[in-house]
Amino acid sequence: MNQLCYCNSDKVFEKCCQPIILGFKNATSAEECMRSRYSAYVLGEVDYLLNSTFPSQRRYYSKSEIKAWSQENTWQKLEIIFSSFDIIEFKAYYLDKSNKQIIHHEKSKFKNENNFWYFYSGEVF
Numbered sequence: 001m002n003q004l005c006y007c008n009s010d011k012v013f014e015k016c017c018q019p020i021i022l023g024f025k026n027a028t029s030a031e032e033c034m035r036s037r038y039s040a041y042v043l044g045e046v047d048y049l050l051n052s053t054f055p056s057q058r059r060y061y062s063k064s065e066i067k068a069w070s071q072e073n074t075w076q077k078l079e080i081i082f083s084s085f086d087i088i089e090f091k092a093y094y095l096d097k098s099n100k101q102i103i104h105h106e107k108s109k110f111k112n113e114n115n116f117w118y119f120y121s122g123e124v125f
């Protein structure tokens, strides 16, 4: 049976976020970029998470911190609250390492450069 995508798109993973995470296909919108980044968190795909962060912003993130955050939490679901050309507001539901339910509510800004969508910055509520 095909794995449904972790981003809750109701598509199968191989036709949704997987080709984007593996670099076979570019995200075609900020929302696709956001969804693929959520799936990358679920899977601990740290290289993709850094590569899809806008180059000038990467210095604010460390590979080890991203890896720890992606792995110590149990990711439950993604809910897109608002989606526009370059702003996506979402809620990511997860259990933290002490099994506490967390809802991470963020409004993220994305930028497109050379036909590649990048996460630029996020405002966490």
Ligand SMILES: [Zn+2]
Binding pocket: 005, 006, 007, 008, 009, 013, 016, 017, 018, 035, 036, 039
């Ligand atoms: Zn997906």
